[in-house]
Amino acid sequence: MAQITNHGVTRRNFVKGGLAASALAALAACGKKSDGGSAASGDGAQASSDGTVKYYISNPDCIDAYNLNEDQGTQVGYVLFDSLTDFDYDADKLVPKAADSWEANDEATEFTFHLHEGAKFHNGEDVDAESFVRGWSRVVNPSYGHSNAGVLDYHLALVEGYDECLADTTGKVMLSGCTAKDKYTFVVKLTKPYADFPYVAAHPALAPAPKAVDLVANDDNKAALDAFYLAPIGNGPFQMDGSWVDGQYINVKAFDDYYGDKPKVKAIQFNIQKDVETAYREFTAGNYDVSEVPPASISDALSQYGQAEDGYTATPGKQVLTGAEASVYYLNLNCQDKVLQDVDVRRAISMAINRQAICDTLYNGIRKPADDILPPKIVGYKSGAWKYSKYDKDAAAKLLDAKYPANADGKRDLKITISYNPEGGHKEIMEMVQADLQAIGIDAQADTREWKAILADYRSGNTQAGRLGWTADYPIADNFLYSLFVSTGIGGDNCSMFSDPEIDDLLNKARNTVDDDERVKLMQEADEKIGDACPVAPIMYYAHSIVASKKFKSFKFDAARRNHMGVAELA
Numbered sequence: 001m002a003q004i005t006n007h008g009v010t011r012r013n014f015v016k017g018g019l020a021a022s023a024l025a026a027l028a029a030c031g032k033k034s035d036g037g038s039a040a041s042g043d044g045a046q047a048s049s050d051g052t053v054k055y056y057i058s059n060p061d062c063i064d065a066y067n068l069n070e071d072q073g074t075q076v077g078y079v080l081f082d083s084l085t086d087f088d089y090d091a092d093k094l095v096p097k098a099a100d101s102w103e104a105n106d107e108a109t110e111f112t113f114h115l116h117e118g119a120k121f122h123n124g125e126d127v128d129a130e131s132f133v134r135g136w137s138r139v140v141n142p143s144y145g146h147s148n149a150g151v152l153d154y155h156l157a158l159v160e161g162y163d164e165c166l167a168d169t170t171g172k173v174m175l176s177g178c179t180a181k182d183k184y185t186f187v188v189k190l191t192k193p194y195a196d197f198p199y200v201a202a203h204p205a206l207a208p209a210p211k212a213v214d215l216v217a218n219d220d221n222k223a224a225l226d227a228f229y230l231a232p233i234g235n236g237p238f239q240m241d242g243s244w245v246d247g248q249y250i251n252v253k254a255f256d257d258y259y260g261d262k263p264k265v266k267a268i269q270f271n272i273q274k275d276v277e278t279a280y281r282e283f284t285a286g287n288y289d290v291s292e293v294p295p296a297s298i299s300d301a302l303s304q305y306g307q308a309e310d311g312y313t314a315t316p317g318k319q320v321l322t323g324a325e326a327s328v329y330y331l332n333l334n335c336q337d338k339v340l341q342d343v344d345v346r347r348a349i350s351m352a353i354n355r356q357a358i359c360d361t362l363y364n365g366i367r368k369p370a371d372d373i374l375p376p377k378i379v380g381y382k383s384g385a386w387k388y389s390k391y392d393k394d395a396a397a398k399l400l401d402a403k404y405p406a407n408a409d410g411k412r413d414l415k416i417t418i419s420y421n422p423e424g425g426h427k428e429i430m431e432m433v434q435a436d437l438q439a440i441g442i443d444a445q446a447d448t449r450e451w452k453a454i455l456a457d458y459r460s461g462n463t464q465a466g467r468l469g470w471t472a473d474y475p476i477a478d479n480f481l482y483s484l485f486v487s488t489g490i491g492g493d494n495c496s497m498f499s500d501p502e503i504d505d506l507l508n509k510a511r512n513t514v515d516d517d518e519r520v521k522l523m524q525e526a527d528e529k530i531g532d533a534c535p536v537a538p539i540m541y542y543a544h545s546i547v548a549s550k551k552f553k554s555f556k557f558d559a560a561r562r563n564h565m566g567v568a569e570l571a
Helices: 071-080 129-140 162-166 222-230 276-284 295-305 343-352 355-363 393-401 426-439 451-460 477-485 501-511 516-533
Strands: 052-057 085-088 093-096 099-104 110-115 178-182 185-189 238-240 249-254 267-272 290-292 324-333 415-420 443-448 465-471 536-543 546-548 552-556
Touching: 052 071, 052 276, 071 238, 071 249, 071 267, 093 099, 110 129, 129 162, 129 178, 129 185, 276 290, 295 355, 324 343, 343 393, 343 426, 343 536, 355 426, 355 536, 415 426, 415 451, 426 443, 426 465, 451 465, 465 477, 465 536, 477 501, 477 516, 501 516
Parallel strands: 052 267, 052 290, 415 443, 415 465
Antiparallel strands: 085 093, 099 110, 110 185, 178 185, 238 249, 249 267, 290 546, 324 465, 324 536
8 A cells, every 4th residue: 555654654655653553654653662571471362262353553544445545544444445456465466356357458548347246345235336436436526525535536546537526516526437337347447558557456445435425525414424434334354343433442343245255353353552562562461462563672572472484474473573565664855845955955864864773773673774765575676776875974964065064063054853753663763863964963853743743744845854654555666656756746645845847757658658667667767866856765664563462373464564354364
């Protein structure tokens, strides 16, 4: 999901919170250090014995499909909603989900999805082509109008009728490029070729919507919209059991009429905690079944619970997941700031960060230094493409000498304020970044606030620098490069306020190229140019730091930070 993650990562921008999820949350929440010892007396074995799983998340931004923009909300969204397609990281390929099959025309401008017949919404309505027209239109149409506005419409920017739907004030305009050819045939027409579009269709926000959702937000249906927002009706393996109690819990239960394999887990209680340290203490006390592990407790967790063999699948005695993620943690740099608009300052900041030390000190080497905004799991990643992501303190200082000469004490007339939410491990990371910048004479100050407020300032350009993360919504370079750096994304996920017409052209040309190899080459060219401009400073590639209880015979958490509770098995 290119989701903003707060787990220290934005599926959308790890925006939501911290490393707790490594929020992790929106891109996706973090906190104070755990003592790492006092809570490690339990075995995390039996939080409950009635088929209910107790699962830690930080408070989500949204659990309604239309705005699943961060990784905490998507933990709930994954079990409530099925999109058309899915990416299988084990098989390394796109696979069917709500659609049994699909095909494209030769120009890659029209895609036909054949839906699974007989699938039901949680309220008993049929999941049909019209429900996908409705669901996708509400992602784009601002007249849906909930106070928690959607930010994911860019995924559908190439669909015919996008501009008209986005500009609508009546609530009556649907995406004209989305049509129901018949009850179970959903057709999507694009304005330009985009051969990778079936990957986009895997995004959890692009789920169907039942008739219970009225596209128009007005006084007559506001109460209904608010109710749906807190207890959305989906088509996935689990359904809501009551409404989201903000800051406390979200309960779901197995959906008996699910069209796929029936869940072996009877219910999930998503327990909301402000910080990962508290959550982990609850886990070690036997009260939670799934938790993030705080950085300070990783060694103890590995020793006590054992490391999963493949990094992604927890089994009894091998319960700590440490697999590499299709996600990256980075320092966002506002390219329109009067100081950071200087590319040499941005390059110096990036080269000053000792990424290896951060990974070794805080994560025992489980996480790896990032040398690109693209993770190695993304097609198109090329080692060394971002040359200014290599640690070189002397070269960083030299870049600054001409404009910001150091005094006798090594200090420069250069101040940078770094914004971040301190919980979930972000404080520890950013303190090391601050120390690295101070080592080359930069006065690096911290601005610590609540995550939601900081994210809003990122998107409006009201910060200098700040931590963010991004998890792949779909494992292609476009999901990172286009989402984060196209100039039309300013005000949304382009939090660096970066704009370069040449790079815009390259990204759009790549999108419009049908040939796979040529499309990847164009993305690599754009990626290298973005790296030279340094609108962000990649810090580390995420790896899981998740622990599951012995209650599970098998529990999987994949490279896109998706829980696979629909197929989890209990011991």
